[in-house]
Amino acid sequence: MIDLHVHTNFSDGEADYKTIIDLAIKKGITLIAITDHYDPFDIHLKNRDTTEEQLAQHFRNIKSYSSDKNIKVLCGIETCTDTYGKLRISESVKSMCELIITSPHYVEFNGELKIGDYYNDDYWEAYKRKVLNMALGEGDILGHCETYLPSKMMEMPGESTFAVVRKSRQSS
Ligand SMILES: [Zn+2]
Numbered sequence: 001m002i003d004l005h006v007h008t009n010f011s012d013g014e015a016d017y018k019t020i021i022d023l024a025i026k027k028g029i030t031l032i033a034i035t036d037h038y039d040p041f042d043i044h045l046k047n048r049d050t051t052e053e054q055l056a057q058h059f060r061n062i063k064s065y066s067s068d069k070n071i072k073v074l075c076g077i078e079t080c081t082d083t084y085g086k087l088r089i090s091e092s093v094k095s096m097c098e099l100i101i102t103s104p105h106y107v108e109f110n111g112e113l114k115i116g117d118y119y120n121d122d123y124w125e126a127y128k129r130k131v132l133n134m135a136l137g138e139g140d141i142l143g144h145c146e147t148y149l150p151s152k153m154m155e156m157p158g159e160s161t162f163a164v165v166r167k168s169r170q171s172s
Pocket residue numbers: 005007078
């Protein structure tokens with residue numbers, strides 16, 4: 001088994017990279033890609049201030065910990081593109097990543113969104129357009145493209161994206 005989309009506590013995951021690598025080995029996984037969030041343009045991202053040097057150090061730590069272990073570990077990121085599917089990261093970050101997952105974490109949308117109103121037709125159209133551009137655009141894998149993801153602007157205070165996705169599915 002392989003897992004090409006793993007977060008550590010470097011971004012919004014719960015465990016550190018050592019725990020995750022050890023657990024993957026224990027479960028018999030032969031290849032994982034550690035793809036923490038990295039996106040200086042995502043205003044909602046907890047670790048948006050991560051520097052390129054911190055990312056490089058994170059990758060070095062992962063490589064040195066996993067090099068003599070019975071598992072292949074790729075170092076990559078999960079990030080969002082611009083509206084045309086172009087990556088918004090520097091050439092140096094691109095070159096240090098072995099895998100880049102592009103996920104629609106935000107959508108360029110100028111229309112009005114209401115808090116607590118999780119579905120909006122115009123937003124959904126903009127969302128679909130962007131996901132199609134991302135599918136044809138840069139990066140290696142398109143992440144969680146299978147579903148409508150409400151905008152953060154629709155969330156009630158204190159709500160998580162997961163809670164909102166669950167609610168929007170129940171109401172549709
Ligand atoms: Zn993710």
